[in-house]
Amino acid sequence: MSNxxxxxxxxxxxxxxGQYLLETGQWSDCRFVVGTEPHQQEFSGHKLLLAMSSPVFEAMFFGGMAEKNDAIPILDVQPDAFKALLEYIYTDNINLQSFDQACELCYVAKKYMLPYLVEECTKYLWEDLYPKNACRAYEFAKLFEEPILMEKCLRIISAETEEVLHESSFEDIELSTLVTMLELDELSVSSELELYEAVQRWAVRECTRKGLSPEEGKSLRSVLGHAIGKIRFLTLTPTQFAEGPALSRLLTQDESFAILMNISSSTPGKLPMPEGFTTSTVARKRPVHLPSRQDGVSDAESSVISSVGGDVIREGHKYYCLRNIVQEPHFLNTSILDCSVAFTVDRNICVLGVQVPTQVHAGNTDYPHQPLVDSYTELLYAHLLDSDGSRLTYTHFTSRVSYGALMEIGFNRPVYIQRNKMYRVGVVLNKGGWYPMGTCIQRMTCDAVVFTFRVGARCDSVRDGLIRSIVFTY
Incomplete structure (x- = not known):
């Protein structure tokens, strides 16, 4: 026989x-075009192996959203990261060699719902946290909603602030990250001057990136926005301020005069400060605990504890605000179905998740007949948004479920929401089949908590009725 x-x-x-099939492409039955020119690469794959590892690939190849294209374009992933993903799927091998690679691979692992690979990438990032990459790791963790990694990054930033500020990478951070740093009460700096000088360096670099003149005060202030107001100028001495910030281009003469008057006053903070500037006279504290690279929160703790605005959320008794259905028609989902509903509550609560109905057996002979089996594999995504559309929490869900039932979808982390504020919960269903929809009553009371529901602008109250229950505690 030949080889x-x-x-x-x-x-x-x-x-x-698996390695042999991956390297040779033998028996491959799908192709991916990954990345953008000029770094685009093509990869061959095997639908069965990919679907065995990822519910997203399963839906892509064998579900209602099955791909029909000859080559599947994946433009938002780097070729090296996709190659590493395939190597894990085919061989179980995870070869992480750099911080950047771990970030890229973590992104693609989240996209294709490979939780173990996400966990391994996150662990690598935890162990590779240093002042040089703490800000970038924080931005990555914030983007992909990794709260434990975010907390670790902030502890590094807090405990080793001077090293963070003197890293060249500091000048490349996002404005929101800069604001977050300036809002911390605990930072390892000798005085607020260190923060001011770092902010000035960042503003000069940002002006250069945006093609603005770093020599003009208006340009510097335009890129800084309200971040300049987070600096605690009132903790400086008159000499420190007069010989430093007062001479820079970041402050106007009127602002410098008002701040200096407050610093020199026997009751600082009583005189009017420039609009948007903090009146705090409390110097930043150095952290008592210098965090170890290995410090963290256990998986058990992270599942029941979350910090929001200083509050500690602990999972207590669950309540279910089940929305009453006025009528319940059935709807055939042929591809991807999204639904959402806005709501307010009359007291502060902690949202844990939602309940969504599973599919029912087809009753209309005009459509393909659904096999009479007891269960099927559900695949969906759910999230909770605030009134500005910012995502507070989310989850990917895949599980074997029974027909004609309610499935409970728990979010990745519980979130406290405030009374009389608008929030929106949304669900995206990726499985084809019949779903029981319906118009729901808009006002419900559950254990003394009053929920008021409002459907979306499209007024699709029937489809929004797919979100049957809000799961909460308080």
Whole structure:
């Protein structure tokens, strides 16, 4: 026999056989075009192996959203990261060698719902946290909603602030990250002057990036926005302020005079400060605890504890605000179905998740007949947004579920919401089939908590009725 026919004989382990299929492309039945020009690459794959590992690939190849294209474009992923993803799927091998690679691979692992790979990437990032990359890691963790990693990054920033500020990478951080740093009460700096000088360096670099003149005060202030007001000028001495910030281009003469008058006053903070500037006279504290790179929150703790605005959320008794259905028609979902509903409550509560109805067996003979089995595999995404559309929490859900039931979808982390403020919960269903929809009563009371629901602008109250229950505690 030739080597092309008996290659299996020489592969003793499954990962060796997977490696061979990945490298040679033998029996491949799908292709991916990954990345953008000029760094675009093409990869071959095997639908069965990919679907075995990822519910997203399962839906892509065998579900209602099955891809029909010859080559599947994936433009938002770097080729090296996609290659590493395939290597994990085919061989179980995870070869992380750099911070940047771990970030890229974590992104693609989240996209294709591979939680173990996400966990391994996150662990690598935890262990590779240093002042040089703490800000970038924070931005990554914030973007992909990794609260434990975010907290670790902030602890590094707080405990080793001077090193963070003197890293060249500090000048490349986002404005929102800069504001977050300036809002921390605990920072390891000798005085507020260090923060001011770092902010000035950042503003000069940002002006250069945006093609503005870094020599003009208006340009510097335009890129800084309200961040300048977070600096605690009133903690400086008159000499420190007069010989430093007062001479820079970041402050106008009127602002410098008002601040200096407050610093020199026997009751600082009593005189009018420039609009948007803090009146705090309390110097930043150095953290008592210098965090170890290995410090963290256990998986058990992270599932029941979250910090929001200083409050500690602990999972207590669950309540279910089940929305009463006025009528319940059935709807055939042929591809991807999204639904959402806005709501307010009359007291502060902690939202844990939602309940959504599972599919029912088809009753209309005009459509393909649904097999009469007891269960199917559900695949969906759910999130909670605030009134500005900012995502507070989310979850990917895949599980074997029974027909004609209610499934409970728990968010990745519980979130406190405030009374009389508008929030929106949304669900995206990725499985084709019949779903029971319906118009719901708009006002419900559950254990003394009053929920008022409002449907979206499209006024699709029937489809929004797919969100049957808000799961909460308080």
């Amino acid at each position: 092309t026919c008996d290659w299996q004989i020489h592969k003793q382990k499954m990962n060796e056989r």
